[in-house]
Amino acid sequence: MTTQKIFYEDSYRAVFKAKVISCEVHEAGYQLRLNQTAFYPEGGGQPTDRGWIDGAKVSHVFIKEDIIYHSVDRHFKEGEEVEGVIDFERRLDLMQQHSGEHIVSGLIKKLYGYQNVGFHLSETYMTADLSGELTKEEIKHVEYLANEAIFKNIKVTAALYHQEEIKDRDYRSKIAIEGAIRLVSIQDYDVCACCGTHVKTTGEIGSIKIVGADKHKGGMRLTVLCGRRALQDSVKKQEAITRVSQLLSAKPTLVAEEVEKLLETLAGLKQKLNARTDELFELKASAYTIQEEKVLCVIEEDLSTEEIRKLCMAMTKRTDKTCLVLTPEAEGVKYALGAQSTDIRVLCKELNKAFNGRGGGAKEICQGTLTGTSREIIQRIQNQ
Numbered sequence: 001m002t003t004q005k006i007f008y009e010d011s012y013r014a015v016f017k018a019k020v021i022s023c024e025v026h027e028a029g030y031q032l033r034l035n036q037t038a039f040y041p042e043g044g045g046q047p048t049d050r051g052w053i054d055g056a057k058v059s060h061v062f063i064k065e066d067i068i069y070h071s072v073d074r075h076f077k078e079g080e081e082v083e084g085v086i087d088f089e090r091r092l093d094l095m096q097q098h099s100g101e102h103i104v105s106g107l108i109k110k111l112y113g114y115q116n117v118g119f120h121l122s123e124t125y126m127t128a129d130l131s132g133e134l135t136k137e138e139i140k141h142v143e144y145l146a147n148e149a150i151f152k153n154i155k156v157t158a159a160l161y162h163q164e165e166i167k168d169r170d171y172r173s174k175i176a177i178e179g180a181i182r183l184v185s186i187q188d189y190d191v192c193a194c195c196g197t198h199v200k201t202t203g204e205i206g207s208i209k210i211v212g213a214d215k216h217k218g219g220m221r222l223t224v225l226c227g228r229r230a231l232q233d234s235v236k237k238q239e240a241i242t243r244v245s246q247l248l249s250a251k252p253t254l255v256a257e258e259v260e261k262l263l264e265t266l267a268g269l270k271q272k273l274n275a276r277t278d279e280l281f282e283l284k285a286s287a288y289t290i291q292e293e294k295v296l297c298v299i300e301e302d303l304s305t306e307e308i309r310k311l312c313m314a315m316t317k318r319t320d321k322t323c324l325v326l327t328p329e330a331e332g333v334k335y336a337l338g339a340q341s342t343d344i345r346v347l348c349k350e351l352n353k354a355f356n357g358r359g360g361g362a363k364e365i366c367q368g369t370l371t372g373t374s375r376e377i378i379q380r381i382q383n384q
């Protein structure tokens with residue numbers, strides 16, 4: 001005997017009575033079978049419902065050969081009368097996303113001819129994979145019209161048809177279906193073969209926001225938020241924009257222009273700083289003196305990898321000797337090693353080996369990191 005599906009008769013029924021057909025022990029608890037249920041089993045891209053049956057938690061619901069199984073955490077007796085309560089806030093959220101997806105996919109097919117070839121509905125977002133790419137303007141247009149469909153508050157209907165009855169009808173379908181086909185229709189917006197649950201009227205979707213559009217497998221993946229999810233996203237973004245607007249002392253609608261100006265200023269400052277750093281390194285390099293030591297060694301705090309290299313190169317221009325620049329870090333030391341006339345890679349290899357380091361480079365200059373202290377490294381290099 002198959003399970004009677006209350007969620008198809010009424011997708012808003014959150015509480016129902018049923019009779020236990022069987023309850024079998026399973027790895028993670030029990031698998032409960034009822035004569036009828038309002039719990040939607042995972043399928044068609046829509047996640048499982050959750051809730052309670054006589055107080056026992058329902059963590060997962062699935063369908064196999066038209067029989068629905070509820071994963072519960074306690075045993076039920078065969079023939080027992082039970083009351084099921086689905087987590088309706090969660091179900092409504094899933095229905096809002098699912099119906100919203102139908103409107104978006106239907107509009108895209110109608111306007112641009114692309115199919116929805118993949119639908120994923122998770123606890124936090126929903127994605128629709130399209131067979132082609134849309135421009136930014138087209139996405140905006142789809143979002144606008146999808147919200148128009150919400151304002152019109154039109155009916156969402158579902159009905160079962162025999163294949164023959166609808167063979168000439170144009171409807172969306174991801175897979176070839178055998179037997180009767182359940183079509184979900186949203187007036188002029190969409191007709192789609194679907195086994196999921198939907199809101200009764202489009203107004204209940206609340207709002208539709210397309211928050212992501214990425215190239216995906218020759219087409220495009222849209223990330224869509226509906227209902228409360230769209231509102232929560234908007235609240236978060238509003239908070240972020242308000243913060244940035246306060247930091248920049250700019251109107252919220254003008255923060256992008258202000259950030260562009262800041263980035264331009266920053267690029268100019270970086271350029272200036274680089275020129276000054278080069279000058280400073282030239283001055284430093286000319287001030288270092290060397291007596292009888294084999295290697296000109298200097299320790300400089302807080303230099304970046306790029307700066308270490310620059311300073312070392314400025315030094316090697318002024319002496320025939322090997323030059324070493326060290327910058328101590330939280331763990332170990334960053335180094336640059338250079339020379340005008342010898343292949344410095346040989347010494348670099350020796351240092352790496354002696355101080356468990358890594359790095360390398362060209363004949364004239366090498367860079368890397370070493371473990372050990374600056375003093376130990378200098379001692380070793382001067383005495384080799």
Ligand SMILES: [Zn+2]
Pocket residue numbers: 044098102192193194195196
């Ligand atoms: Zn669907």
